[in-house]
Amino acid sequence: MIILLKVILESIRQAVSSLQQNKLRTALSLVGISIGIFCIISVLSAVNSLENTIKSGLGELGSDVVMIDVFPFGEDPGENYWKYMRRPSPSYDDFEAIDERVDSKSAVAMCIYVDGRTIKYKSSSVDGAFIMGTTYDFPEVQNMDIVQGRYFTRNEVVNGDNKVILGHTIASELFGTINPLTKDVKLFGQKFQVVGVLKEEGDNPFNLFNYDEATWISYKTASKFLELDNSTRMDMGKIIYVKADESSDVETLKGEITSVLRSERRLKPKEEDNFSLNEISMLDSVLDSVFGVLYVAGGFIGFFALLVGMISVANIMFVSVKERTNIIGIKKALGAKKKIILLEFLIESVILCLIGGALGLILVSLVLKLVSSFIPFEISATATFMLIGVGTSIIVGIVAGFIPAWQASRLDPVEAIRQ
Numbered sequence: 001m002i003i004l005l006k007v008i009l010e011s012i013r014q015a016v017s018s019l020q021q022n023k024l025r026t027a028l029s030l031v032g033i034s035i036g037i038f039c040i041i042s043v044l045s046a047v048n049s050l051e052n053t054i055k056s057g058l059g060e061l062g063s064d065v066v067m068i069d070v071f072p073f074g075e076d077p078g079e080n081y082w083k084y085m086r087r088p089s090p091s092y093d094d095f096e097a098i099d100e101r102v103d104s105k106s107a108v109a110m111c112i113y114v115d116g117r118t119i120k121y122k123s124s125s126v127d128g129a130f131i132m133g134t135t136y137d138f139p140e141v142q143n144m145d146i147v148q149g150r151y152f153t154r155n156e157v158v159n160g161d162n163k164v165i166l167g168h169t170i171a172s173e174l175f176g177t178i179n180p181l182t183k184d185v186k187l188f189g190q191k192f193q194v195v196g197v198l199k200e201e202g203d204n205p206f207n208l209f210n211y212d213e214a215t216w217i218s219y220k221t222a223s224k225f226l227e228l229d230n231s232t233r234m235d236m237g238k239i240i241y242v243k244a245d246e247s248s249d250v251e252t253l254k255g256e257i258t259s260v261l262r263s264e265r266r267l268k269p270k271e272e273d274n275f276s277l278n279e280i281s282m283l284d285s286v287l288d289s290v291f292g293v294l295y296v297a298g299g300f301i302g303f304f305a306l307l308v309g310m311i312s313v314a315n316i317m318f319v320s321v322k323e324r325t326n327i328i329g330i331k332k333a334l335g336a337k338k339k340i341i342l343l344e345f346l347i348e349s350v351i352l353c354l355i356g357g358a359l360g361l362i363l364v365s366l367v368l369k370l371v372s373s374f375i376p377f378e379i380s381a382t383a384t385f386m387l388i389g390v391g392t393s394i395i396v397g398i399v400a401g402f403i404p405a406w407q408a409s410r411l412d413p414v415e416a417i418r419q
Contacts, residue, residue, distance in 0.1 A: 026352070029316050032309025033356030033396060034363065039305045041364045041381055041389045043298030049379040051291045065141050065279065066254055068094065068240040068261070072276040087274045089238045092228070095135065097264040098240065102256045104248035107140035110219055112228060113237040119215055120186040121174040129170060129215045133222030141241040144211065149181045149196030152218055160220035164192040167214040168200035187215065188225040250279060306392070309356065310400040317349050317404035328408055329417035342409040349401025350394055357393030361386060
């Protein structure tokens with residue numbers, strides 16, 4: 001143990017000495033390691049942060065929720081655009097049929113989305129407000145946090161009362177520091193009482209819907225001002241959300257929904273479905289394949305950068321062996337074993353690579369912090385990726401230093417002393 005400690009300390013001293021005596025040569029060689037570690041960790045961090053940001057945006061819906069829509073998630077809509085456009089939009093009749101006849105559900109909600117409305121409070125106004133009209137059970141199928149006030153009562157939903165819940169951005173722009181609760185805003189030319197304000201979601205460009213800019217009313221209220229049965233409107237989206245109960249899986253739920261909708265829409269046995277049943281897992285599988293390619297691409301970029309650095313470090317170690325041949329011969333003459341000489345140079349090589357790797361990780365932190373200030377989501381290197389960087393540096397050091405170290409350990413002491 002004492003001998004190993006001495007070898008490690010000697011290797012550290014030699015590595016530092018190499019840096020001090022050959023600053024330019026060593027620095028240029030370590031640049032390759034630094035760039036390689038930077039490429040691997042920065043690409044992995046960027047891809048991982050992007051993946052987490054997208055999936056957190058999609059995570060507003062649980063994995064046990066089925067969405068009934070015109071377009072399927074698992075196919076490029078552009079390939080069969082007109083085929084899907086000819087499909088009927090989900091209707092309130094579909095919603096009622098599912099609510100009454102699907103046994104494996106725990107909740108079902110109808111939702112419409114409409115852009116381009118103006119909402120006012122006194123002299124303040126917001127143009128192009130995003131209107132969302134939902135049935136009573138919508139919070140059961142979608143995570144929506146109300147930080148001020150409350151949700152609609154069942155009577156308010158059934159009666160279509162003029163009540164509204166505002167997204168954080170809408171509330172801030174209309175009211176500033178004023179408490180918006182119980183205040184009246186003007187929408188569709190009518191007064192609506194504010195009963196709640198949603199929690200701020202922040203800048204996640206991959207949210208399914210930007211609820212910070214939402215104006216949330218009940219479906220019945222929306223039906224008083226909008227032609228909800230008009231399936232040809234291009235500015236309106238309709239989706240039915242169905243959540244599975246605890247005793248049923250999603251596939252069972254989808255089977256029941258399919259049976260009910262085909263019956264409700266009176267489709268013949270040989271006719272294909274004129275609706276799509278989507279779930280978040282369909283997007284997850286697509287995203288996993290895309291990000292898998294990006295991870296591999298990042299790995300290849302880093303590998304070739306590390307290969308250059310590895311060759312550079314190996315060159316340093318060959319030169320180091322050449323310069324210290326006489327010293328190696330004296331050590332072997334005094335009884336130093338081959339494995340001690342081998343270990344000494346391997347450790348020296350690893351230390352050099354760790355120095356290069358540390359510089360690369362520092363560069364990663366600085367660059368990712370800078371990039372994050374210019375994009376709408378944060379990119380950061382996790383502790384796992386930092387450990388990968390350290391581990392990669394150690395492996396590169398062992399690989400780069402093995403042949404020079406093996407060559408040093410095989411030197412004949414008499415011949416080495418003569419040189």
